[in-house]
Amino acid sequence: MEIIIWLIISLLFIVSFVGLIFPLIPGILLIWAGFLLYVFTIGENLTIWFWIGMIILTAIIFVADIIANSYFVKRYGGSKWGERMAVLGVIVGAFVTPPFGIIIVPFVAVVVTEYLIQKDGELALKIGAASLVAFLSSTFAKFIMQMIMITWFLISVIF
Numbered sequence: 001m002e003i004i005i006w007l008i009i010s011l012l013f014i015v016s017f018v019g020l021i022f023p024l025i026p027g028i029l030l031i032w033a034g035f036l037l038y039v040f041t042i043g044e045n046l047t048i049w050f051w052i053g054m055i056i057l058t059a060i061i062f063v064a065d066i067i068a069n070s071y072f073v074k075r076y077g078g079s080k081w082g083e084r085m086a087v088l089g090v091i092v093g094a095f096v097t098p099p100f101g102i103i104i105v106p107f108v109a110v111v112v113t114e115y116l117i118q119k120d121g122e123l124a125l126k127i128g129a130a131s132l133v134a135f136l137s138s139t140f141a142k143f144i145m146q147m148i149m150i151t152w153f154l155i156s157v158i159f
Helices: 002-020 026-042 048-075 081-094 101-117 121-158
Strands: none
Touching: 002 026, 002 121, 026 048, 026 121, 048 081, 048 121, 081 101, 081 121, 101 121
């Protein structure tokens, strides 16, 4: 039975990375489901430091998109509406030819929004590119955080 539990935990961890490409899949929640499945079925407790670390890393993952998006769009002269459209574009883009929709739709939404606000096509393209960089950098950051969480879990369980 323990082998089946470990297979399910492994599957949860693997599918959590699909959430990086398809934002509708709650990757971080799948990782937590793996942790909790381990604790409640195999029955071994994890240290308080493990849980504190996981809470901190989870918080970082949740704000990674917001911080990266705000930083890059503001840095290149974008407006609050540009920031909002980038976030909305990621959500809508998840439904439009995934995984490419989450790259193309926010870019187009930001470019159109910033062009309408600033009336400068070159600046709008620059801000749109900044939103693309923000998305890619936050996705990379989330990948690293998820790898750290899973590695920490495995080290805690094995040692």
